[in-house]
Structures are given as C-alpha cells and as structure tokens.
Amino acid sequence: MSNPGRRQFIRYTSGGIAGAALLAGGWWKWTSMQQPMMHASGLGADADQLLAALGGAGVLGEWIIVEHPDYDQPIVDLTQQLRSRLQLPADGPVPAAQFSEQLQQSIQQDFAAAALLAVQNWQLTRTEALVAVLRFKTAGVSAGAIAQAPIEQQIVKIANWGPRTTTAGTLPNSFGEGFSALWFDADNAPRWAQIEINNRRLFTTYRENRVLVASFQGQREFQQQLFSQPGEYPITLHDDMSNSWQHVGNFVVTEAAANELETTVAAENPAFCKVKNWGSRQTTAGVAKHPQKDGSMGVWIDIDCAPADTRLSVNEQSFKTHSSNGVITSNIPPEMFQQPGELSLSLVSESAGTQLEIGVLVIQPN
C-alpha cells in the first residue's frame, strides 16, 4: 500500500484523458519491465509472476477497495477466496497455465451467472475483482515505473513545428482520411525519433532528413478524444535507443464557442440580420463544392449584419468565418462530408450568446 506513485496515478485517471494517457505511457513502460514482487500471494511463484504481469489490474484493485471496502482484506483471505472460486486446491503452488485457464473459465461463468460487481459503473466479475485486489495488495500499481523512466535531455534542435493549436472539435491539419498530422523542422534528428503527444506515440516518419511528420493515423479514437477536449497537451520527442526524451512544446486545444453556449434560437434574432441566401445547399459525398486548398468545402451566407465573433456551427462543431461585403464565408473540413447525410448549419456568436439557424446541407450519396 506504500507506493509513492500510486496516489498520483489515481488522481490522473479521474482527471480524464490527460490522466489516462499519462497512465498509459507510464504503465506500458512498467509492465514491460517485469518488476520484482512486493509480497507473495500464497499461490506460488508461477501464479505470482502471472499476477504481477497483469498490468492495469493493480489500479483496478485500488478502485475496488475505494468503492467496496469489504474487499480490503488480508492477502491470505483474498487468496483463499480466489482458490475456492477457481476450484483450486486449498494450498500448494498453482502452475501458471492452470491458474490462467481457471481464471478465464471462472470469469466467463461469472458473466453468465451475473456474479458481478459494479466499479465506477463498470460491470466486472467477482473473480476479476478478487484478482485485481490481490494484484494490488501483492504488487501495488506502478512500482519501478519512475526509476526506469527515460532521461530528459536535448536530443535535437527543433527550429519550428506546427500546427500548435485548434478549437475543440476541429481536427488540425487533417488529410484525406481524416487524420491530423503535426510537422517538426528538426535537422539531423535520429531516424528512429518518435513524437508523443500527451504521452501517446504518433506514427512518426522522417522526410528528407529534415522534417519529422507525426500522424494520428490508426489512432482515430485518441485523435477524437484529444481534439475534442480543451487543454494543453505536451509534445515530446523520444529516442528509445538512448532511452531519452525531450520536451518540444504544448499543443493547445481551445474551447469551442458553440458547444459551450447557452444558445437562444429565435426567428427574430437580435444579434443577426436575416439570412438572405446561402449555399451550397447540396453536395455529393466526398465532393467539396467550392473546394479549398486543404480539401475543405467553402460555404457562403448572404447576411447584412452579424457580430464580429460569428462562427459557423456545423452539426455542433464550430468553425472560423470571414466576412466581407455582407457575405460570410467559412470552410467545412472534408471528413464532415464523406458520408451521405445532412449537416445542419447555423451561425453562432459567443459574445451575443445566440445562434441563428441557416438550414440543412444535404450530402447525397455518390
């Protein structure tokens, strides 16, 4: 129970993605290092090793104890209960293969029989709850992670990098398949250098010995998470060969005005004049009408007056607008019109606290 890193990890987890991702980085490193046991479970060395290798189970064990204090029992009692649940002999060492097999079976049976425990509303089985608490009591949650951590040092000079910011809900610098990419002007970086954002590795390639490109390719979910939550996310460069890393900067996701607003939708809107006309009202999936350089689609709204901070809201994501001669223009990124469907467009002003509905942009199948 006396692990200095533990409390911090738990705080991070409840702090949302930032914490989860940090935990991900730290945990991955720890589990791959095979830490020595802190206490024996009484199931034998084989089973203890298997328990120790159950990364993540320790953290879960602590969650369980917090929410279900009746699980906070001495190791010997937990082991005894686990033995009986897994129908193992009352004492003696348990071979790893048998332990693993019985565990799987018992978890399956628990699910079938609804022998469950809710932990932070997750539906977990009684068996895995016992295992998780036992794992926590015998091996803690993160011993060794910090001791073996890579050293922070300058690896290479980064002359410039970007993009550095986006609005929540908008993918920065995103390409054909809807993945964002960041670039780093870094002369002579090691070829194997990798970029992490918020402790998560990005797919990093090195172009012409000069520019590192780090893409979210293959990490759509993480990308969505990251760019939908306002915050500052550290970017680091890693050289695994020398077990070192350097801080590059912070990527900033700012609040999306439209999502946060208490909006009023009214026919007579005091902040906006009437929309006289707008377009395009229709396109085909994958086709940008009024295409922009980055593949996005330009839309225009003919309106005599609108507040200076007006943004275009498209299915509740909001985008910058430009205004000249009574016409507001804005761009809709390509990933929003790849599939047939409907996008509902409105103008939003945070300062005026109002929203003006424009209409529906129909995306026809191609």
Add this chain to the structure above:
Amino acid sequence: MFTNLADGPHSANRQCDLLILGAGPAGITVALETAAKAPDLNIIVAEAGGLEPSSAAELDLYAGDSEGSSPYSLSTTRLRYFGGTSGHWGGWCRPLDAIDFIARQQAGLAGWPINKPELMSHYRAAHQWLDIPDDNYDPKRLEPGLQEKLIDFSGNEWFQNRLFHFSPPTRFGTKYRSAIEQSDSIECLLNAAAVSYEHTDTRLNKVTVGGLHGQQITIQANRVVIAMGGMESARHLLLMQQQGWQAAGLNSPKLARGFADHFGLRPGILQLQADRIYQRTESSTGPVMPIITPTPEALTSEAWQNACMMLQITPAANRLPPGYTNHQALGFLGGDTWSYTVQMVLQPRSNENSRLELSTQTDALGLPRIKLFWEIDPRDYQSAQSIFTRFTHEIGRLGLGRGQLKPLDTKLRRRSASGTAHHMGTARMAEHAADGVVDRNLKVFGTDNLYVAGSAVFPSFGYSNPTMTIVALAHRLAAHLTATGTH
C-alpha cells in the same frame, strides 16, 4: 394531373371512386399502386400543401400544444406539401421483425392482427418504392472486410447482428411527381386540405377541401383513405368523432391513445475491441448500418421490448486502466480496445396516457388544434437497462471488453427525451374495435368506406424506422382496394 385549388375558382363538386387525403409516402403509394392495378378507377388525391415547402402561415396549421412529460415539436416533425415528410426524411429503412407482429403480453406488446409473412411481398415492393436494391438484412451477406468488423455472435443465445439499409432517401414529391402528373386516372388537388366531412351511419360521403386561399370544393367519394401522417390522421378521426359519428372505430377507447415515437437512449459505454463498425457504412451493395439486437428467443424469455444498438466511437474520459483489457489470463481476446457510446433504439410500449386530444383553440381554417401528451412508459427504461446490462455481460463473457452502465431513468433524461418524428399508434390496427380503430384491412371499424394509411395504424412498433412498413402497408391497401371493387 395536378389541379391547384389556390389558382382560382374550380367546379364546386367532384366525384370519384377513391379519395386519398394526403400525398406523403403513404398517400402517393396508395394512389399510384391502385391506379396501376385498376386503371379504370377515378382517383383524387387531396393534398393540403402545394408543390413547394409550405409558408410559415401554412405550417402554423400544424401547430398545437405539447403537454407531455418531455417537449415535442408538432410542426418541425412533419412537412405539409406534396411528398409529405419524405421531403426531409433520413432514409433509414428496415422492415419490422417477425416478432414485432406477435402479441407478447408480458412485455406489454399488443401485436398485429396480421403476421410478417402476410406483409412480405409488400415489403419487397416497398424496397422498390424506396429505391433500395437489396432486401437482405442478414449481415452474413456482407463482404468479408466488413464482416470482420462485426462482433462474432454465432451461436449466441442473447444477441445477433442485423442490418439497416438506406433509401437515397427517396423524396416522394420529386420522384413520383411526373407519374402523378401523367396519370390519366389520378387528379391531385394541391392546396386542398380536408376541412369537413359528411357521413351517414357507415359511410363517409363527402369531404370538403380548402385552404388559406379561401377556395373550397366538395368531393363525393365511394371510398376514402386518410393518409395525413400519424398525428394529423388521428386529429381528423377525432374531428369525425366530435361531429357525432357513431362508427365503432371512431368511438374505440384506443382512438388517438397510445401515441408513440422511437426515442434515443444512451444506456452506457463499452470498452471493446478496436474498429468495430455499428454505424452507417458503405458496403458492396450500397450503404448499410450493422446493428446489434437481442435474439427473438431472448426477447421472449426475458420479456424484453425489441431494441437495436449502434456503437459510436467516443472520447471517454473514464476508461479501465491501460493494459487491463489485453490480458488473456483474464479471458480477453487481446488487441486494442476503443470506447464506444451505445445508442439504443427501443420498441416503445403503447402507453395509453400518451395521447392526442382536440384543443379548444382553432387554426386559421377553423379546425380545432391538437394537444399532444407524449409520455414514455417507465418500463421502457427498465427494458433498455436490462438489455444493455445483459449485453455488457455477453461482451465480457466473450472476452471482447467491458461495459459501463449509465443511469437511464432519471428526471433529467425523462424531461429531455426526444423523439425521432415517428408518429405511431393513434389509430391502431386490431381484430376488434375494443382494441383498435382499424381492422386488418385498414378500414375504420363500423364504416364501409373509410380507411387509414400510415404509421397511425401500427399496433406495436419494433425499433425499425416506420416508413418502410408504411409503404408496405400502403401497397397492401392498394391491393385490397382493387380486389374489393369500387364500392
């Protein structure tokens, strides 16, 4: 042929074999199918709107009060012009499941007086009407690349994969306009809303149609089909009842009661194998949407209402500790896990308190406005919770991930429940007038010549969007009308 009543004076009276009130998917299908099968019949379609979306003043004719447990928009959930609400529908399509037709008292579900096999040939025709080339809803027919992205439920007693298909979506007002225009036997009156009725004991003899333009004509018809959409049809049946027409269907305790809509539920989050697709996607035969549904056996044994689940990849702040879902010793199959928000569409129970009434206020045509009391049966939430809870157990048992439950039946959720513009159940089909308003042929009980087309007649609702079934029923009604002659 189109005649626009707003264009000026027309001969005051018309006669026809068949009068159809409303030109949405239901009305247009009945008209064109009947004309194709019986070209000698003289058909009039009276449509409240014109060929273009209606003005604010015309839309105001739909306005009324919503006094149920959560707000419901009476005017934005339906359109009032030629083509009806198909002018902006989304095109999600799926026939009802066979079990949706069966009465299951334990689950509070009435069942239909007809079964699915009776509707099959009409469902096939509906696919053509809705421009859906593929009527196979079994995901096993998907290409291997897509099948790999589904959960393997083979042999599972609780859950199974199914599909939605998508209509382009067919805009009935655009697609079928020229067919109506060119038809020798159909006259479509535009800006011709039904405003009053003359009846004998068993027959609706005359219908007067008019509009804000002030022109009116009276139509004498051998048979009349009301196809004004799930709310407006009930409103007009209530009007006939208010005028003192004693026909059994109009005096059924079920008239305008049991109003239902599919409402969205988000029962929880899954941390599940990466890259599962239960959202709209492209397949080799067009767009499809894989869904997860309980098996019929599970629906029966657990007395669940039918439901389907879609998964939406989601940024989840709260995940299980990293690495946890990779351990084979804990039964996990391995690989990355993503977070998905589960979107559920549940078959609503018929709730007798959920109803439409005529208000004391009138609209600009002098008709009483409607009052809607939309109420979700609390047992709907229990059914949804029970289905999702069992689903999380199956996900766990199969080693695919874990599920997290969210509280479903909270005050806030009830207040903010929102429907999906599927207006169902207000003129239910039944064997007897005690249980419904129309019989198995969609004829109002106690009348000789009054029919209802549209989702008002659904006695129970499944989770599928209604238009495919509306069109299938309209096709079936046309067959009935032609088979039973002109009187």
